[in-house]
Amino acid sequence: MELSHAEDIKKHVKVYISVFVTLLALTIITVTISYFNLSVVPAIIVALIIASIKGSLVASYFMHLISEKKMIYAALSLTAVFFLVLIFIPLLAMSDRIH
C-alpha cells in the first residue's frame, strides 16, 4: 500500500480494531450456536456462513484485499473457481454412483 500519512494509518488502525472485536464476537456466536444442537444441514450452513464472514473480514481488512490490485483479484477469483470445483465435484461424483 502506498500510504505515507500517519493519519491514514491511524484510520486503518481504527478499522483493524473494529474488525478484531467483530471477529471475537462472531467466534463466541458460532460456538454458542453449536450448543443449540441444530440438525446437520442447518448447522453446517450457519457455521459456514459465520466462518465465511470472519474469513472475509480477515481477508478484506487485515490482508487489505478490499483495496488490492486487479491482478490479485484475478488470480484469487480463478483460484476460488477451482477451489469450488475441488470441493463439490468429487462430492457429486460420490453421490451419483451406479448401485
Place this chain on the structure above:
Amino acid sequence: MQGNHSHDLQLGFWRKYVFSQDHKVIGIQYGFTSLLFLLFGFTLMMIMRWQLAYPGQPIPIIGSWLGDDRAPQGIMLPEFYNQLGAMHGTIMVFLGIVPLAVGAFGNYVMPLQIGAPDMAFPKLNMMSYWVYFLGGVTMLTSFVMPGGAANSGWTSYPPLSDIATIGQTVWLIGMVFLITSSLLGSVNFITTIIQLRAKGLTFMRLPFFVWAQFVTSFLLLLAFPPLEAAGVLQLMDRLAGTSFFLPSGLVVTGQPLNVSGGGSPLLWQHLFWFLAHPEVYVLILPAMGIVAEVIANNTRKPLWGYKSMVYAAIFLGFMSFIVWAHHMFMTGMGTIISTFFQTTTMIISIPSIIILTALFISLWGGSIRFTTPMLFALAFLPMFGIGGLTGLPLGLSATDIPLHDTYYVIGHFHYVVAPGTIFALFAGIYYWFPKLTGRKMNETLGRIHFVGSFVCMNAIFMPMFIVGLAGVSRRLWDGGAQYAHAQPVLHWNEFMSHGAWALGVFQLFFIFNLFWSIRKGKKVEENYWHATTLEWATPTPPPHGNFITVPEVFRPPYEYSVPGAKKDYTPQNQPMEA
C-alpha cells in the same frame, strides 16, 4: 536497473556454477539433470521391453547384475517389472519432461524473451532446482530399498499402494520434494512474466512460448497442491496406520487388515487425477510453445492466428481443471457426473485443435527452411494429431469401456508425449543451442537423429493401438502372453521392443552431437537463425543481467517478411521508422 555491477563478478566457483541464482545457469542445471533422468527412464523401459518381447528369457548382459531379488538367473520377476513400470512413468513425467520443458527451457529462455535481467525471485529459483534435485535423488534411492522401488504404477492407486513395500513411501517423499520445487517455480514464473516484461512488451506481443509457460505455471500452481495433500494422506496411511484410502473390511492374503477402515480408494483417484490431468497439459503446452517459435522462424512469416492460439491456450488451461474424471469412467460413476466429464472432455479438444490448426496453416505460403529444429517441429504436428485423435474414444465413456487400461491408452498418451513433446524439446535444443554456445549442432547428425527417431517412435507406438484394441491390458509383466485373446497380436511385442532398442541407438547420435558441438561445433554469428524475439538480442552467451542496454519493444513477436522491410526479419526491439 540492468547492467553489471562489478561485485557480481567476484562470485566463487560454488556460487557461480553450483548454487547460482542466475536463471541461465539454473536452466542449464535443469537441462542436464533432466536429460540424464530421461535417459535413465528410457533405459528402464528398454529393460522392460526385453521381458515383453521374450517373457521369461534371461536379460542379456545386465541380467546377472540385477540380483536375485529382481531377476534370479537374469529372468525378470513380475515384482521387478512392476517397479520398472511405475518408475519409468514417474521418472519420465516428473523428473524428465516437466523439468526439461519448464525448468530448463522456461528458466533459460523466458526471461530473455521478455527482456528481463533475471527471474523475479532468483534465490527461490535456485532453491527450486536443488529441491528438484533432492526429489530426484530420493526417487532413485527407492530402487535400493528392501522390496525395491515403488511398484503400484505411476498412479499409485490405493489400497495396493497403501500396503506396498517401503519404496512407495520413498516415492511419496520424493513427490513432496518435486511438488514443492514446482510450486516455488510456478510462483516465480508467473510473477516474472507479469512484472518483469520490458517496456512496450504488452501481453499480446509476447512470444507464444511465453504464453505457454504462463498458462503452464498456473496449472502447476493450482493443480499440484491436491496431489501434495493426497501424498500426505497416503503417507499417513502407510506410516501412521490411518485409513484415508482403506475401505472397511479389506482382506489381504487371507487376513483382514487391522485398520479402522472407513476410507475411500476413490478419494485418492480424485485427488491424484485433479493434478494428473492438468499435468498432461503441463507436458504439452511448453512443447507447443517451442514448436510455435521454431515454425515462425523457419517459415519466415508470422504465426497464423496468434490471437486465437493465445485464447485457446488460456481456455485449454482453464478446461484442464474440469475434465479429470475421464480417467475414472470405470469406477462406477453415475450418468450425470459421467455426462459432465464426457462433455468437458470433448470441449477441451477444441482449443488443442485450434492451436494445431493454426500451426499447420502457419506453414502455408511460408519459405520453409528444413533445418533440424524445423524437422522435429514439423513432425510434432501429425504426431500430436494422432495422439489427440486417439484420445477421443477414451474421453467418451462408452468407447472407454473396452479401451480403458489397455495398450490403446499407452499408445495414445505416448504419441502425445514421445513423438509429441519430446520431439518439440529436441527442436528446442537444436534451435537454442547457438544462443547458449555460439555454435551450431551438426546438421547431418541431427537429420539422422530425426529420421531414426521418427521411424522408431511410430514403430513402437502405432502397434499399441492394435494390441490394445485386441484387449491386451497394460502393466502385464508378460505382455499378455498368458491370455488367449492376446495370442493373435503377441508378435507385435517383439516388433515394438526392437523399435525401442533401435530408438535408443539413434539417441546416441544426439548425445554425441550435443557434447561434441559444445566444443567443436561450427561457430556461428549472433542471431544465427535470424529470429525476431528478444532472446536473440543479447550477447552470446548472455552475461549476468542479460541485456547490455535495457530493451524496449515496439513490435509483435513474429515480424518476418514484412513488406518493405530491409531484411526478412525485424527484431521486436527495433524502433519504428520515424
Place this chain on the structure above:
Amino acid sequence: MEIPYTIKARPDTGLINAKLGIWLFLASEVMLFGALFSSYILLRVGAVEWPHHVLDVPLATVNTAVLITSSITMVMSWASLMMKDFKKYKIYMGATILLGFVFLTIKYFEYSHHIEIGEIPSKSTFFAIYFTMTGLHMLHVIGGMIVNSYFWGPGSKMWKTQPERFTNRVEVAGLYWHFVDLVWIFLFPVLYLL
C-alpha cells in the same frame, strides 16, 4: 544487477514482486487445504457414523481467539513500521510470536490428551482427518513463527538500511500469517463444532 519492482511498484500492475508472489503462493495453499477439506467431506459423507463432542471445544475456542489476536498484532506491527515506529513494531511482532507459542502450547495439551486415551489417527477416519488437518495447519504456524522470529530478530537490521524494503517484507509475512489464521477460522467450526 538489480531486479526491478522489488521496492517500488510496477506502474501498470501497481504491485511489487513479493506482493504478487505471496498471493500466488497463498492461492496454492488454498488448493492444498481445499483438497483436505474435500477429503473431509468425502470421508464424512461416506462414514457410517461420525463422532460428536469428542474434541475440547472451550480450549479450541481459546485458541481461535489467540490466533485472531495474533492477526491483529501482526497487522499492527506492519502499521507501526508504516508510522516509522520501530519500537512499537518490535512489541507487536513479539506479541504475535508469543501468541503463536500459546497456540502451539494449547495444541500440545490437546494432542497429548487425545493420545493418552488412545484417540490416535489410526483409531478412526475422524481422528485421522483431525490430526492431519490440524497437524498440517500447525506446521504452517511453526513456519510462520520462524519467519516472524527472523524479522523480529536478525532480519530487523534491514530497518536501518532499507526501511521501505523491510516494511514490504513484514507486510508479505503478515499476509502469510493472516492466511494461517484464515485456515483456522474454517478448520475450527468444521472439525470442532459440526
